[in-house]
Amino acid sequence: MKKISPPSRKRLLILEKILSQSAKKRITSVELSDLTGWGEATIRRDISNLELHKGVSNGYEVSVLGETIRKTFQIEGADSEKHRCCIVGLGKLGEALLESSVFEGSPFELVAGFDTNVNKIEIMKSSVPLFATLDLESKIRSLKIEYAVLAVPDEKAQFMADRLVSYGIKGIVNYTNIILHLSKNVLVENVNTAFILTGMIAK
Amino acid sequence: MKKISPPSRKRLLILEKILSQSAKKRITSVELSDLTGWGEATIRRDISNLELHKGVSNGYEVSVLGETIRKTFQIEGADSEKHRCCIVGLGKLGEALLESSVFEGSPFELVAGFDTNVNKIEIMKSSVPLFATLDLESKIRSLKIEYAVLAVPDEKAQFMADRLVSYGIKGIVNYTNIILHLSKNVLVENVNTAFILTGMIAK
C-alpha cells in the first residue's frame, strides 16, 4: 500500500468522522471541500492514497469511502483488537474523562484508571476498574495497556510519564501543563487547553 | 519581522514552555534537540526566525530566549491584554476544565461558563462567573469573549458552535466527538481524547 503522509492521514481521519456523521449516500470532493475548507485537489489526492478507484465521475459512495478509511487505519474491529488505554490521575479532570463515553466507537478501550489516593479509588464508582498507582506496573503489564492519558498534578507529570514509559507505554495524551521529556519513540500529544489555545492563535 | 511558518511557531511555543521549566542558565541547540527530538538545524532555524542574534558561540541565555518567544507571540502581559474565553457546557468535563488552573500564566483568561441548566449554574460554586445559555449572546458581546471551549453533549455541538460563531467567537476548542462544519475563518481544534489518540497512532 501507498505510504500516506502525516497531514494526509490526519485529514482522512477527519473525513472518516465527517462521513460517519453524514446522511448523504454519495459525496463529491467539492462538497467535502466546502465541509472542511481544504482544497478539492487535496481531498482527491488524499482519497487517491487509499487506492480505492471507485469514485469516477459521480463522487464517492459515503459508506464505501468511510469503510475504506477505517480499514486502512484499522479503526474498528472486535474489542479484542482495540488498543488498551488507561487514565492516570483521577482528579476532577481524570474523573470526567473516565466517565465520558468518548472511547465508544473508537479503536480504543479504556481498561483502567489509576490514582495514588487509595481512599478515592475505593469510594469512586466507575464502570472502569480503578487501581492504586502502586499497582501501575503490574496492571499495565497484565492488562497489556499501550496508551495512557496523563491527568496528574503538574509536579508529578514528568515522574509519572517516566514510569509509564519504563513499563512499556507507547503513547501519552498529556493534559498537564508540563512539556514532557521522553525518548523519541514515545508518542506524546499535548492537550492542555491553554496550550491548545495558544497554538491555535499564535500568529 | 520575519514571517514564521506554522510548524516553526508550534515548536517555538513548546520551546518556550521547556525553557520556562528549565533550571539552566544557558542552553544550546544540541541540548534542545535532545530534549525535543527535533533536528538541531531545525531548532537554530526556528530561533533565527526570532531575529535575536544573541546566541553566538555558547548557546542561548534561557531567560532571554524565553522572553523573546513570549514577546514575539505576545504571550504574557497585563490581564487587560489577555484573550478572553469561556467554557460552554458544564457537564463533568466542562466543570473540571473550569476549576483547573490551566489558564494561569497563559495569555488567556477564563471569564465565563455557560450551561442550559439554570439550576446547575445557581448551585455550582466557581471563581468564574456562570451564566445561562440564554445569555450567551449578550455575555459574549459584553464581556468581549473571543474564544470558546466547547464541552456540550454531542447532539448540541454543531448547533452551539453555529451560535458561538454568529456571536463573533473567533476560535473553538472542541471537546465533543463531532467534527464541526464552520466557516473557514473560524479556528477549530479538535481535542476529543479518542480522536487525539487515533491521530497519534494512525500509521
Added chain:
DNA sequence: TCTTGTGAATAGGTTCACAGCA
C-alpha cells in the same frame, strides 16, 4: 574548539490543469 546563523540542497506537500471515464 564549540556553537550559531544561514545560503544551498533536498525532501515533503499542495495545487494546477487536464486526460479520461460515466
Added chain:
DNA sequence: TGCTGTGAACCTATTCACAAGA
C-alpha cells in the same frame, strides 16, 4: 457535462554544510 485521478509545477519546510564569531 461533471467528476475523478494524477503527472507536473509550485510552494513550504527540513537538513546539510560551512563561514564566522567567541
